[in-house]
Amino acid sequence: MDNAPGAADALPDARAGAPDAGLDARLVVERGAFRLDVALTVAPGEVVALLGPNGAGKTTALRALAGLxxxxxxxxxxxxxxxxxxxxxxxxxxxxxxxxxxxxxxxxLDNVAFGPRCQGATKAQARAQAAEWLDRMGLAGHAGAKPRKLSGGQAQRVALARALATRPRLLLLDEPLAALDARTRLEVRAQLRRHLAEFEAVAVLVTHDPLDAMVLADRLVVVEDGRVVQEGSPAHIARHPRTDYIARLVGLNLYRGEAEGHTVRLETGPDITIAESLTGPVFVAFPPSAVTLHRDRPTGSSARNLWHGEVAGMETHGDQIRADLAGKLPLAADLTTVAAAELDLHPGAEVWATVKATQTHAYPV
Known part of the structure; x- marks a missing residue:
């Protein structure tokens, strides 16, 4: 954060370099048959995103951190x-x-001033701090507006200013962009990234949106069924997913098998030829865009992988069509609307799918 007069003390700095600075937690919460057991270690200045499907325990973890x-x-x-x-x-x-x-x-203004007032600041002091925070959020001109007069993006920034005005050592964000429409979300996501980059204490973000997590967080902690299944940088997780949920999240086809050289024998399904030479248990991943579909069995193709399947479903995915294939190797394939029309694709259509070995990525389990 900057050092504007009156705002410099909004983010304590004395403990930022201390050996025990930051968050060190193991969150164990038992609710009936559900058990959350998540370890979190977060350094000052780091933004960690808790990512996972509905019911994974993300919000429970956030509420435990908040004391709720x-x-x-x-x-x-x-x-x-x-x-x-x-x-x-x-x-x-x-x-x-x-x-x-x-x-x-x-x-x-008074929404943001509420926290400092609760901490003992006079009304004038609290309002002065609130005015500085609103100015830093680009909302100085909306200080006198009540929430119903604010846009979704403006309300989000007021909420962030209110949280930061209390000088927190831990900032928790629960799906902070979920209430915004797609257009506003794009703009506010960029603004939020800038504010989080300036935040000197610990920030924990809960989201189910992979783009929010990838853009806003330094590190991802993926939670499924109340436990951590993978953590690492966004780039590492996008490149090395370890569960089906994560693979779908980052848009990859993912399989597990036993590698012998350039061949991976899957636990269920056909073999996959890979570019790397590996031995032992591995994951194999490739993007839907690497899959080429044919209505007839291709001849003379340079692709080392060829599988027969049936179109199980189709949906618009960005500016393309994503086809889900059923067969010995269930997979997703992306193709243009024109290509889908030329192939006369529809649920139930039989197809052949090819993937070049060079477009696969294999890594140890």
Whole structure:
């Protein structure tokens, strides 16, 4: 963040370089048959996205960090301080909720000033801090507006300013862009990325949208069924998915098998020829765009992989058509609308799919 007068103290810096700075947590929450057990270590200045399907436990983890859901076990330490028994209102935590939850009867200025007032600032001090935050969010001209007069993007930035005005050491964002339309989302995502890049403490983002996660986060933690199944940089996870959910999320066909040289024998299904020479258990991935479809069995093709299948379904995917194929090797293929028409593709149509070995990517399990 910048060092504008009165705003420099909004983000504490004394603990940023301390050995125990940041978040060190193991969140264990038991609810009936569901058990969440997620370990999180996040450094100051780092943005981590919790990503996963509905019901995976992302929101439960966020509520546990905020103190809104009690832990059944584990630990929760922030900057070396144990927060397990600290009530939510006493934690140095700021939250941006999915629906923002702005006070409808207060102006944007007073919504942002609410936090500093709760922390003991005078009305004048709180309003001065709020004005600075609104200015930094590009909302100085909307200080007197009530939430119903704000656009979705403006409301999101007011909610972010309100969370940051409390000088949090941990910023939690629950699906912060979900309430926005597609056009506004693009603009606000870019603005939010800039604000998060300036944030010097810990930020944890919960989302089910892969693009939000890839753009906003330094590191992804993928949660399925209450546990971490993969974590790493966005680039690493996009390149090396380890579950079907992650593969679908990043738009890849993913298979698991046993490699012997350039051949991978799948656990179920036909062999796949790969470019790498490997031995042992591996994942094989390739994008739907690498798949070429034919109505008749191709002859003279240079592709090393050839499979017969049937179109199970078709849907628009961006500016292309994505065809889901059923057969010995279920897969997804992307092709243009023109190509789909020329092939006369429709559910039930029999096709041949080819993939060049050089367009596959194999890596150890």
């Amino acid at each position: 859901t009690p832990l059944s076990g584990g630990r929760l330490r922030l900057d070396g301080t144990d927060l397990d028994r600290t009530p939510p209102e006493s934690r140095p935590v700021g939250v941006v909720f999915q629906d923002y939850l702005l006070f409808p009867h207060l102006t944007a």
